[in-house]
Amino acid sequence: MSIAERKEREKAEMRSLILSAAHHIFKEKGYDGLNIRSIAERIEYSPATIYLYYKDKNEIFFALQYEAAAAKRDHLIPAASIEDPWQRLIEFGRLYVDFGLKHPDWYDLLFLTRAPMEHIENQECWTLGMATHSFLVETVQACVDARYFKTTDTQTIAYTLWCHVHGLVSLFVRERMRMYPPEQREVLAKKSFAMVVKMAESL
Amino acid sequence: MSIAERKEREKAEMRSLILSAAHHIFKEKGYDGLNIRSIAERIEYSPATIYLYYKDKNEIFFALQYEAAAAKRDHLIPAASIEDPWQRLIEFGRLYVDFGLKHPDWYDLLFLTRAPMEHIENQECWTLGMATHSFLVETVQACVDARYFKTTDTQTIAYTLWCHVHGLVSLFVRERMRMYPPEQREVLAKKSFAMVVKMAESL
């Protein structure tokens, strides 16, 4: 069975070779510069070969999205070890915004790029995103349990906080902050985050 | 000069005919279904004719975006007549969210569709968006002046509120609320908006 194993391994290697090429092209030329032929050229195979390893471009897209989701998760991990739920929640939010501002392309890919969403629930990246969402909800719940808020509607609190940081990053990523001078944008984003923290304290 | 005038008029009519076709196709088939040939077919002209009236597809896109911005402005107008600045601010936000949930396609076009942003500042739709933004800032300023908030940082308050409603609508429009049952999404959005209003009262 050694030959079969080797083939299996080679298949996996090829998939990861393709994905890594896609990754590089995406980082260099953005989503618009990413096409099957450019991937094929980079790995020195014909475009048709790509289709032996990925069903279509969407499958590659989903794989990239998974990488972005993993990068986001890794970026947020440090928050998880903070004992105090309220401090954990703040750090979680801060890191979330930090990730978005530092990696706008990844964030775009995860939340803003139009892509067939029909079966995203079945995709690994959705699972990862759900885990992050669960972490948020659990942390909020811990805050509620520890009486950090007067309100006890965990779901709405979590969702509201998510709306804010997502809106914050989205406006930044999609360049809807052009009415503010460039050097002020990050400052404003951070001020706004601080303000939400303050507002949340009154919940 | 009558002939020249007529030609001028006909040119304008043709432009609006093209735009109206684009509008219909966008509403029926979405952004992905909108292409030059489909517009040409609908108005019963050849694709090349489109290019005699619009420089390229982007110009049509910007014109559509302007329509969306105008629709949004019209949707928000009722808020402007409310005397009390705090009530005006609340209604403004409520209508903003309402517009997003009712017309996800328009909202998408305005804020989420990837499009060449290089010179969007020169586009009419940006001017319209800026007017809306100014209205928000002025309303917040009026609240600050009327001592509705302890905080006086108008810019950050306005931006923070915008982040929330934009994030709220964006998550809805781009289907990132799939972890909540469909019938609960709007309810949650409204609860969240109410929560932000409550939070803002503590500012």
Added chain:
DNA sequence: CAAAGTTACTAAACACTGTTTAGTAGAGAG
């Protein structure tokens, strides 16, 4: 080890985009 079968790969094509070119029929001017 040679024949047969299978696999990995690709050249070329297809269908669909946005856009341009070269040309034509008809309206307007002289």
Added chain:
DNA sequence: CTCTCTACTAAACAGTGTTTAGTAACTTTG
């Protein structure tokens, strides 16, 4: 009644994603 110029289009070009048909090399089989 010419001539010009305008509005228009057929056809092509270049760039996408994707499929097809075929080939060369590897693997299995007798």
